Amino acid sequence: MSTIGPEGRSFKSIAPEDLARLLKIARDDIADYFRRYPAKWGNFYRDRLLGIALCQGAADHYCGKRNGIQDFDVYAFFAEHPEQTWYAKRKVVRDFGDAKFGQSQSRPAFVGRRVDLLSRGLPAQPGDDFEHVLCSWLSSGATDSAKLLAQKSAVILAPEERLGFIIWPRPAE
Numbered sequence: 001m002s003t004i005g006p007e008g009r010s011f012k013s014i015a016p017e018d019l020a021r022l023l024k025i026a027r028d029d030i031a032d033y034f035r036r037y038p039a040k041w042g043n044f045y046r047d048r049l050l051g052i053a054l055c056q057g058a059a060d061h062y063c064g065k066r067n068g069i070q071d072f073d074v075y076a077f078f079a080e081h082p083e084q085t086w087y088a089k090r091k092v093v094r095d096f097g098d099a100k101f102g103q104s105q106s107r108p109a110f111v112g113r114r115v116d117l118l119s120r121g122l123p124a125q126p127g128d129d130f131e132h133v134l135c136s137w138l139s140s141g142a143t144d145s146a147k148l149l150a151q152k153s154a155v156i157l158a159p160e161e162r163l164g165f166i167i168w169p170r171p172a173e
Contacts, residue, residue, distance in 0.1 A: 009068025010101035010113065014061065016164055018100070019054065022115065023157040025094050026052050026074045029117050033090075044084040050077045050122065051130030052158040053167060059153035063166055071104050071114040072096065074157065075149070077134060079124040086121030088145065093117070120145055130159065131167055138168055 030049070034042030054062065056073040078086055096112030104114035124133040138150040154168035 004070045004105065008105045009070050011061075011066065011068045012101055014058065014069070019062075019155070019157055019164055021096065021098065022054060022072055022074050023052060023160065023163065025096070025115055026076055026117055026157065029092055029094065030076055030119075033092075041084075041087070044081045045078050045086065045121075048079040048081060048126050049158075050079055050124060050126075050128065050133055051156060052076045053134065054155040054157055055149050056152045059155045062155050063153045065153075069101055069113060071106075071116055073116045073118065075154075076117070076119040077130065078119065078121050079126045079128060079133075080121035086119065088120055091116060091118050131156070131162075131165075134167060135170055 034046050053059070053075050054072060055075050057067055058069045058072045060067050061069050080086060093107070094115045094117060095107070095110040096115050098112045101113045103110055103112065107114045122133055122137050134154065137146050138154070141147045141150065150168070153166060156162040156165045156167050
């Protein structure tokens with residue numbers, strides 16, 4: 001749970017172009033990671049990306065909860081490879097690169113808010129429906145990560161044709 005008060009948060013609305021910027025930051029990071037570690041990660045996971053989502057507090061803010069944005073938590077979700085388990089502890093911090101939302105207190109040298117890039121391997125096959133796989137995993141509570149992420153919202157960044165769709169909590173059907 002965050003101890004950052006309102007003074008350390010931005011209450012500006014997140015627009016579609018902000019989501020597109022977060023997606024680009026995530027895609028650039030993934031491409032760079034696979035380029036730097038082709039044998040260990042790229043060869044196994046390059047073609048296994050299911051989707052990318054904005055999660056946690058910033059996703060709640062996007063969904064109208066008006067809790068403010070401390071940082072952006074962006075998760076890439078991959079279909080788990082049978083021969084190589086995804087490295088779930090990988091966390092990369094990037095600069096949003098635009099001062100629209102102010103700066104994170106923890107990164108005063110950044111132009112914009114901190115973007116935490118995280119990723120998980122999910123029990124799925126490449127090409128499986130991202131929305132179904134992610135909602136099933138969040139509903140299952142099978143891991144500490146699933147339990148934690150299920151407590152807040154998730155908003156699709158990729159696939160791009162669903163950019164901005166609130167995937168969690170599940171929309172009423």
